[in-house]
Amino acid sequence: MRKIGFVVDSTFGYKGNEDVSIVPLKVIINGYEYVEGEFSNEIVVNTMKEKRDVKTSQPAPSMFVDAFEKQFSNGYDYVICLTISSALSGTINGANVAKGILENENIFIIDTKTASVGSDYILEEALKLANKGMEVNEVIDHINEIITKGSLIFSVDDLSTLVKNGRLGKVSALIGSILKIKPILRFKEGVLTVEAKVRGLMAVFKYIKEQVVSLISDSDVIVRITYVDNIEYAKTLEETINNINNGKVNVQIKGILSPVISAHVGLGGMGIYLVTK
Template identity: 45%
Template structure:
């Protein structure tokens, strides 16, 4: 199979670089954000605007794409001559987006021409998986080899992130009420790990400096095993991320660090403000 015969579809939470997306002809299926009954496409409103609305007690929710949106993306690529389409989605444990993609696949005349993959990750982790797929598409010719190697990539990495207020994660059902209550009462900064679709509180610290210290330690542990890749993302401000990037580069010469920038507004709704996250993996 010629690598140019494999089309790629992702959802908007991947927040891929626009130039990269267009260069690689990647189709993006958007999720929606609803602010007091007004519907916005993911990316049409900033994270800051969302948090401002939430601070004024406006109802802010998100919705997964309809199967029709995914089917339109699949049809577009198949009609353009791609022999097969690989669709990557945010972790199924976080969103029903993967289910919508699978429903769209079942609506096709030939569902076997589409492979829907639950990346089991989110934010900069999803971005890394999409970039990995693009590289594999250019390096390999067999679909089964591409899928096998992509699975290996997905099994290696995890997202580690911190937030100031656990309330939003508890409210969305993504974190237990007990963990959220303890964290907020003690005024600690919880550090959470999202690994293979499972979210857990991994560590607790009391300052931003200690957040940085812990994340650098985790990079060091992985760096001892193999060449390490770190992707950094944040919700609203980049200060803490830039500090982390600086410290990682100062301590480890062979760690590849890159800045993904702000996370998708849809994900930001469920994470809360003042969030910082990294995707940590071995190459």
């Protein structure tokens, strides 16, 4: 039996081992709170299509306290808590408060500095090492190594959501709407930047394929794809990357972005996590 238990927040979209404790965030629509993991992403998508406001809220510290206590009650000596990047959400603050309440130095809280499929990949790799019986400090070192190597690329159809959330200037949105220019945003180690602006969806696919090719060397390249509401975009991108066909690229579509992240990315959004292994 492994010595390390894990706690994550619901934005990871983790669908694996039920023994991992998941602390949910919430989506608020018309004053009603929806608990992530307990409702369909279509509710958020339809709300955005109707151009109505969607708000999100982070978990209370008490929810992390319960999650930590559950992991210790399961017999684990240590608990690693992984959260969505602190640059995107204050979720990690609740985890830190909870650790202070419990006054337990065997709780380790780590900002993944990424989100969604990026955070989920970090968790999956950490679980593999923990299941092999690796010590907690070794697992943490490996997590930190992945954080420095990986990055998350976002592409969107509708720029208005990014503007409303303060991610893009109104001038950028206006240019995009007139010229059909799509921004490509890179989120790496907690920093979000507009890396490129390309014209048309096929140019987005071409750009991301080039990024994958640039990572190929002696290491395998991991590509994880997620999307808000258009699986055809994700399938086309998957096919484009598979056409590299050199045996060193592992690409998977991991499903729909969590409702909380979808609300911030906007319609037509895709997330692509890239990391070398």
